[in-house]
Structure formats: C-alpha cells, structure tokens
Amino acid sequence: MTVPGPEYELRELKKVFADGTVAVDGISLTVGAGEQVAVIGPSGAGKTTLFRLLNLTLRPTSGSLGIAGLDMAGLSDQALRRQRQRIGTIYQQHNLVGRLRVVHNVLAGNLGRWSTARALASLWRPRDSAAAWRALVQVGIPEKLYARTDELSGGQQQRVALARVLVQDPSIILADEPVSSVDPSLAMIIVTLLRDVAHESRKTLLMNLHSVDLALGYFPRIVGVRDGRIHFDLARDQVTEELLRGLYAGHRDDELQLERPPDGLNLLGRACRPLPGLAE
Amino acid sequence: MAEPVAHFPASPSKSAFPYLLGAGFLAVLAGSLYTAQVDPRRLFEGDALANAARFLRGGFPPDLSAEFLGQMIRPAVETIQISVVGTLFAVLIGLPLGLLATSSLAWSGILHERRAAIGRWVLGFLPYAVARGLLSVFRSVPEYVWAFMFVRAVGLGAFPGVLAIGVAYGGMLGKVYSEILEGVNPRPLETLQAAGASKLGIVLYGLIPQALPSLVSYTLYRWECAIRASAILGLVGAGGLGQQIELSMRFFKFDEVVTLLGMLLCLVGAVDFVSGRLRARLTR
Amino acid sequence: MRLSARETATRPQTETVPPRPSGHDHHGWLASAGFVALIVWSYRGTGMDLGQLVGPKGLRQIAAYVGGLFPPDLSWTTLRDAGIGAVETFAISLVGSLLAVGIAVPLALLGARTLLYRGVLFEARPLAPGVWALRIGISAGAKALLSLLRTIPEILWALIFVFMVGLGPFPGVLALALHTGGVLGKLFGEVIEDVDSRPLEALQATGAGRLRIMLYGILPQAAPQFVSYALYRWEVNIRAAAVLGFVGAGGLGQRIHVTISLFLEHQLLTLILAIYAMVTLVDALSAYLRRRMV
Numbered sequence: 001m002t003v004p005g006p007e008y009e010l011r012e013l014k015k016v017f018a019d020g021t022v023a024v025d026g027i028s029l030t031v032g033a034g035e036q037v038a039v040i041g042p043s044g045a046g047k048t049t050l051f052r053l054l055n056l057t058l059r060p061t062s063g064s065l066g067i068a069g070l071d072m073a074g075l076s077d078q079a080l081r082r083q084r085q086r087i088g089t090i091y092q093q094h095n096l097v098g099r100l101r102v103v104h105n106v107l108a109g110n111l112g113r114w115s116t117a118r119a120l121a122s123l124w125r126p127r128d129s130a131a132a133w134r135a136l137v138q139v140g141i142p143e144k145l146y147a148r149t150d151e152l153s154g155g156q157q158q159r160v161a162l163a164r165v166l167v168q169d170p171s172i173i174l175a176d177e178p179v180s181s182v183d184p185s186l187a188m189i190i191v192t193l194l195r196d197v198a199h200e201s202r203k204t205l206l207m208n209l210h211s212v213d214l215a216l217g218y219f220p221r222i223v224g225v226r227d228g229r230i231h232f233d234l235a236r237d238q239v240t241e242e243l244l245r246g247l248y249a250g251h252r253d254d255e256l257q258l259e260r261p262p263d264g265l266n267l268l269g270r271a272c273r274p275l276p277g278l279a280e
Numbered sequence: 281m282a283e284p285v286a287h288f289p290a291s292p293s294k295s296a297f298p299y300l301l302g303a304g305f306l307a308v309l310a311g312s313l314y315t316a317q318v319d320p321r322r323l324f325e326g327d328a329l330a331n332a333a334r335f336l337r338g339g340f341p342p343d344l345s346a347e348f349l350g351q352m353i354r355p356a357v358e359t360i361q362i363s364v365v366g367t368l369f370a371v372l373i374g375l376p377l378g379l380l381a382t383s384s385l386a387w388s389g390i391l392h393e394r395r396a397a398i399g400r401w402v403l404g405f406l407p408y409a410v411a412r413g414l415l416s417v418f419r420s421v422p423e424y425v426w427a428f429m430f431v432r433a434v435g436l437g438a439f440p441g442v443l444a445i446g447v448a449y450g451g452m453l454g455k456v457y458s459e460i461l462e463g464v465n466p467r468p469l470e471t472l473q474a475a476g477a478s479k480l481g482i483v484l485y486g487l488i489p490q491a492l493p494s495l496v497s498y499t500l501y502r503w504e505c506a507i508r509a510s511a512i513l514g515l516v517g518a519g520g521l522g523q524q525i526e527l528s529m530r531f532f533k534f535d536e537v538v539t540l541l542g543m544l545l546c547l548v549g550a551v552d553f554v555s556g557r558l559r560a561r562l563t564r
Numbered sequence: 565m566r567l568s569a570r571e572t573a574t575r576p577q578t579e580t581v582p583p584r585p586s587g588h589d590h591h592g593w594l595a596s597a598g599f600v601a602l603i604v605w606s607y608r609g610t611g612m613d614l615g616q617l618v619g620p621k622g623l624r625q626i627a628a629y630v631g632g633l634f635p636p637d638l639s640w641t642t643l644r645d646a647g648i649g650a651v652e653t654f655a656i657s658l659v660g661s662l663l664a665v666g667i668a669v670p671l672a673l674l675g676a677r678t679l680l681y682r683g684v685l686f687e688a689r690p691l692a693p694g695v696w697a698l699r700i701g702i703s704a705g706a707k708a709l710l711s712l713l714r715t716i717p718e719i720l721w722a723l724i725f726v727f728m729v730g731l732g733p734f735p736g737v738l739a740l741a742l743h744t745g746g747v748l749g750k751l752f753g754e755v756i757e758d759v760d761s762r763p764l765e766a767l768q769a770t771g772a773g774r775l776r777i778m779l780y781g782i783l784p785q786a787a788p789q790f791v792s793y794a795l796y797r798w799e800v801n802i803r804a805a806a807v808l809g810f811v812g813a814g815g816l817g818q819r820i821h822v823t824i825s826l827f828l829e830h831q832l833l834t835l836i837l838a839i840y841a842m843v844t845l846v847d848a849l850s851a852y853l854r855r856r857m858v
Contacts, residue, residue: 055769058687080689085771095766099784108780112771119776161766168770309662312655316733316814323738328728335727361606368603420843421836424719424807424817428824433629443626512719516810529723545715558595 006066007033007172007204008054013063015049023049025228026063033068033171036198036205038219040212042251046228047208051176054206055089056080067172085112088165090175090194095161098150102160105149106132109168135163139193155186162193173198175207179214187211191218212244338534348536352524356543359520362441362510363551367503369446373418374453380411381458384466385483411454418451427513441518445506453502460494461487493562500555500562507551511544521547636837637830645819646838653815653842656733657805660740661798667713667745669790672752675706679778684761685768707753714746722808733814736805744797755789756782791857795850802846806839816842 008031015024023046031037039047052058053065056072065072067083075083088109089095096105103126110128111119118127126132129145136142139159144152149160158178165173175194179187191207195218198205209215215222222239224231224247231247232239322328379385386408423444430440469486477485514522521544528536673679681691681699691699718739725735764781772780809817816839823832 056688057684057765057769059689075689077689081771081773083771084769087769089766089769091762091766094760094762097763097781097784099788100780104780108767108772109770111767111776111780114776116773116775116779119772119779123779164770309658312658315652315655316659316737318659318734318737322729322734331728335724364603364606368607416844417840420803420840420847422803422807422839424810425820425836425839428810428820429629430626432824433626508717512717515719525720541716541720548715 006030007035007068008206009064009066009069011064011066013050013053013065014061015046015053015058016061023228024053024060027225027228027230029223029230029233031204031206033204034202035221036195036219037207037221037223038215039206039208039223039225040210040215040247041225041231042248043210045225047225048176049228050225051089051174051206051208055087055174056084081112085168086170087172087174088168088170090158090161090165090173090178092177093154093158093181096149096157096164098148100149102136102144102147102149102152103129103132105160106135106163106167109164109166112168131167132163135166136160138166138197139163140189155182155190158182158186158190162190166197169201170203172204173206175205177208177210180210187214195219335534338532339538341535342538342542343533343535344539348539352521352540352543355514355519355521355524356547358438359507359511359514359522359544359547360551362438362445362513362518362520363503363506366442366445366510367449367499367506369442370449370453370502370506371499373446373450374415374457377411377415377450378454378457378461380407381415381454382461383408383458384462384464385487412458415451415454415458418447419449419455420451421448423448423509424513424516427516427518431517436517436519438519441510441513441520444513444518445509449502449506449509453499456498457495460491460498464490497559497562500559504548504552504555507548511547633829633833633836635830636833637828638834642831642834646816646834649809649816649819649835650838650842652733653802653805653809653817653839654846656736656740656808656813656815657798657802657846660737660805661744661794661801663737663741664744664748664797664801665790665794667741668710668748668752671706671710671745671749672756673778675703675710675749675753676756677703678757678759678761679774679782684765685774685777707750710746710749710753712746713742714744714750716743718743718804719808719811722811722813726812731812731814731818736808736813736815739808739813740801740804744801748793748797751793752786752790755786755793759785788857792854795854799843799847799850802843806842 008029010027010029013024013027013029014022016022025046027050039050041047049058053060067086070083072080072083097108104123107122107126107128110122114122121127133142133145136145136159139162141152141156141159144156144160149157152160158181161178173194178194179190182190191214194205194207197203207215207219216236216239220236221234222236223233224239224243226247232243234243386404426447427440427444430443434440434443464487468490469482472482472486510518511521514520514524515526517523521540525537525540525544528534528540677683678685680703681696690696721739721742722735725738729735759782763785764777767777767781806816806820809815809819810821812818816835820832820835820839823829823835
C-alpha cells in the first residue's frame, strides 16, 4: 500500500504537561513511508512523550501532526480510532494483560477492526486462532499459544507484544524502548525481527532505543533527541563521536554506554546484518 | 523465515470437571430460585406498586418538625453509645479469646520449640481449640439472634443491644485478631528470642508493635459496622433509632420513618468519617 | 555503660543526647483523651451497669436462660422445619448475592471516572464540554445511587419489600440484592479505578474503543478481586438472610421469630444450631472457592 508523500509530518510539535513540564519543545520531522528510523537520546529527553504523540495517545499542545497527508487535529472519534489502528505500538513493558491467555493478547491486535460483539465472543472461543498461531511462529514461541501470559518470561512477553502487532497489521510500527528490559542476546533477535517484518511489508518503523550500538547497527537513519528537541537527524554513517557526546552530555549513566574500545571499533555494528538492498 | 515447526495445537485439553461444576451450579441456582419464590412479576401486580406509592407519598416530605427531631435526639445518642460500648465489649471478649486462639502464641511456632510435648498439648492446644470453638459460635450466630435472646434474658433497652454486639462482634474480632497475630513476620521474634528475651518480652517488643496498627484498624472498622447494627437492633427491642423506626412503621407514619432514615444516614456517615480518618493516621 | 569522668570530659560538647521530639505527641494525647471521654460518656449513657451484668443477677439470668434452651428439640417435625428453613435461607443468600453482582457491575462501570472522563483514555482528545458535564453527571449519579443502596440496611429494605409484596423469602432476596449491590458496587468501582492503566493504553493504541478496552483490559484484571469480594459478601449474606426473617422475609429468621414469641426454647436451640451449621457451611464453601479461583 503505497501512499504518496511522507508518512509522518511533524511541524513544530510541542507538548506541555499540566504541571508545566515541557516534554516536547518544537519538533519538526518528516518520515517517509517504509523508512526505518532509530530515535536515541538521554533518559527524560522526551522520546517517550514524542512516541505517545506519534501513536495518538496524547494531544499536542501546539504544532501540527500529519499522517499520510491527513492532519490529526480535529478528527472525529471514529476516524481517530481508524488512524490508531494503522499504527502498531510496542512498549518497554507492562502492556499485556497478564491474566489473559497469550492467544487473547495476540488477537487483541484485531480490536481496532472487530465489533464489540465479536471481541466478546472471541474471549469465550478465540476466533482466528490460526492467525495468532502464525504470528507466534514468526516470533518463535508457537508453543505458548494457550499459556497464561503472566507465566512467560519478560523476553517472551515482549515477543507476544510483537505478535500482537503482527496480527494488527498496521502501516506504521512504533517501538518505544522495546528491548531495554530484555537481555542482550534476545534484544538483537527482537530488533532484527522488527526490522525484517517492517522491511518485507514495507511498513514505516520508528524505534526508540537506549542502546546506541543497536541503533547504529541496525538503522540507516538516526534521530538524536535531547531536552525535547531534535539534536541531529542524520544518516548512520554521518553520526560522529562528538555528536553523540554532545547528545548525552551531562547524563552520566547514559554516557557510560558510549565508552568504546580504544580502536573505535563498533563491535556490534560489525556483527549486524545489513538491510538487504542497502549498501553498508 | 522458519517453517511451521509443529502443527497447530488444539485448545488446551478441557476436562469434564468444569462443565460438571457448571451444571451443578446451575442446578443449585434453579433450585434456589424456586425455593426463594423469586418472581419479579410480584413487584408489579396487586398492591405492590400501590403500596410503594403510599410509602413514597407518605414519606415525603419527611417529618422535620422541631418536636419530632427533639424527641429523636435521645434515641440517636443512644445508638452511638450502644455502638461504642458494644465495640468495647467486643474487644474485651475478643482480645483474650483471640490471643488464646493464635496458634503461634498457644502451641506452635518458635515460641514453643523447646517446650515438652505434654505441656504444649494441655496448656497450649486445648485452650486454643476451646477458644476457637467459642469464637466460632459467637460469630456464626447473627447478632440479631443474640439480641433477641438477650432481650428475653435481661429485658428491653440498650443493655441487650450492647451484649449482642459484644458477643457477636467479639467473635469476629477474636478471629481476625488471631489471623493478624499469626500473620506477623516471625523473624524479629526469633531475633528477640535468640537474644534471650522472655516470652512476655517477645510479645511486647515483637508481636504487638507489628500487629497493633492492623488490630486497631480492624477494630475501628468494626465500630463502623457496629453503628449500623446498633441502629437496627432496635428493631427487635434493643433501643436506639431502630426501636423508633419500628414504632413509626407500625403506625404507618412514613414521614417519620424517612426522617429517622436520614438521621441514620448522618450518624453512619459521621462514624465512617471519624473512623476513616483515624485509620488513615494509623497507617501513615 | 556509663562513661568515666575522663571520657565525658574529653568528649566534644556537641555530643549531648538530643531531646525527645515533641509536638507529634500532642495529637496522640488529644485523640486518646477524646476517645476515653467518648467511651465513658457512652457507658454512662446506656445506663449499663457492669455490676448488674457481672453481678449475681445479670449473669445468673443469662446463664439460666441459655441453660433453659437445652436440650435441643430433635423431633422429626422440628428437624424438618429447621431443614426447610435452612434451605430457604441458603437460597435467599445465594440468589441475593448473585443479583447483587448483577447490579454492582454495571453501576460500578458507570461510576468509574477512568472509564468516563479521566485518565489515560482521554488524553488524546478533550471531550466536548457538554459531553464532559454529562459524563460527570452519570458517574456521580451512579456513585450516589450505590451509596443510597448500601446505606439503607438490608433489614430496612426487607421491611419495605415485605410491605410491597407481602411476606415470604422473595422480599429477603430483593433486600439482600439491593443492599449488597451497593456495597459491592463501591468495592468494584475502587478495583476498576486501581487497575493497571498501561495495558489499557496499549489496547487503545490498537484502535479499540472503550467497550473493547473494558472487555480485554479492565475486566480481566479486575475479575479475581470481584470474585473475592462477592464470595466474602456471600458469607455476610448468609447471616443476614437468617435475620431478615424477623421482619417476615422467610428462612430461619422467620421461624426463630415464631419460636421466641411462643417461648418454644428447645425448638429455638434447634434453629440456632441450624443457623450455625448453615453459616459454617457457607464460610467453608466461600473459602474453598476463593482459594480455587483466585
């Protein structure tokens, strides 16, 4: 489904919370359909708020947000829900309902499409468990189809969240620090999975990452956010050490991960598979 | 892209048990509906609606005359007093029995590790079992039945009401006290015992400080229930607003009934408020 | 261990024992004093005489009365009557509690501010002022209705319904349903508002409307607590059901009223034993179900 023009078009987007905190301070950004973008920056920089604006959970205080050419302000309730259904979100944690079986959490990706009656009936007898099954096969945990979600490990639950997005089949995937609570080996698997799925179905992918290595290793375009503003917006190979230091300056804990071995090798970057069709 | 590893699993094997249980429950429910003579139509046929209308018409506007309100102050005050003294009695009955009914105090747990078996049995378990039995009887017989019996035993008025609340709530307090005491963290107690503290020392320095906020909190909650109970016990002759409501209903003076209900609402609200504030300060 | 004179002399002067913090204690003293005053005033007000109670007359009266109840009347007619009464009481408590849940759940949902106008589900779009005011009204109205239902004690509801539809167990069912519905509604409402909102945010992000968010996000989280509260109220209701009979609402209570009025003490004891058995049964059932389901 190709749409002419940019998928996301943000102009001077600003978000001020009720207690006065300016979380997002005039961000302008354009993301084309099918692009893959990593968003990095220190904690508290406003990345999560930005994502909640992008997935239509929050309303901007000022500025404009356009998706596929449509302005998101002034939408009716139904239109808003239709737009949300086109955007799939993966959170860092706690976004699944623990007491439900995995099959229900995965099929919840359909809730934007299903009527209430169908949703209710599915809780009794899952409709389309085949689709849930296929999604779980893709993320590698098909045997957990009928397990209770809170019996799964953190990494497995994150894969269930991924399966839910697959079932939802959106045009845009937003991932807000999807691997920060997951151990490093699994992190690579999940990031690769998201990237490949997005690439194959030509979905737009924006991922909020804590780990600079993962960002540089997997994404062709890096956006650095600091203090609610865009610090830089560059192709991967244009991102230099000084830029990164400037981005994380003053945030000691985040800076630690910038420590590199003396010869400047990005070990992780070397190990990543490049995106098919893109030169290294 | 991995090929489908295994075949698509069937639904988790459903044993017959949940269905049997469900069928059994439905049968019990159907029987209950029949036994309880549930028939929603009765709400609308015959005099039902007319009676309801009579009640509403007669009840509003409520009797707010100074004369009536003045007469009702004494019963309202009496209701509060019954609830307070009743709860006090309940504590007096429930606390000793509750202490006896705590297994960790009576015969099991670290306090009794080195005690001879016969001592544990005779001095520990037997009183424990008796206390538990008494508490069970006290709290399983509804307070109104106790009130009825005490009215027969000692006459009308506030006294039987106090006794009824004391006994019935004493049973509830005792059971909950023992649960709270048993749920206390045993490690500080072990530490105290290892440092050479006597049994009394362990209770005073280890058990009570941990348990006290919950004990007081639950007692205050019982007071909230007691104010409701004492208001209603009057319906069986145990004084307070309940007795007045019974009288007014008997003479079909619905406007008085509504006023009394309003007063009851205020009393309950006041007690709930005070009790809630106290409990909040406790758990601060 | 006391310090020697030399140690005291060589210690820096700043190391004196700090005074006990005060101010904090004033509230405590005031509250305790107030409490004691309340108790004393109440004691005198009820005209109760501890001496009368513990003294020979009071205790002996009570003991004599209780003793006079024994032995229980175990004749066939009495036992059968008690059995029927017990079954009736059980039925009243069961149907009443179930109906109460049916009343409580919708009212609790209507009263939940996080479903109607506040919280993470409403951050994206402000509600039109008319809609917002209407929603506040609905929520407040539902909560007020629940408050009314639960403040009127069951026995009063029973009186009203006996007045409306006559004697028998049905008014008892209605009384329990309405009163317990109010109690459960308030408890359920608190559970709903305390539910983890993060899964709800995720569900909303898939484009689900509020009803579907409720089905997939709120109810699954709240269900265990609902069941726990409902089962606990069933234990309360079996006692209440026994009592409602006093005002004519069937069950063991009605029979107890009759036996007391006719001074049939031995039959009274049988009925009391029946109540005890019923209450113990329901308590055990409730505890078992709570363990299994929660």
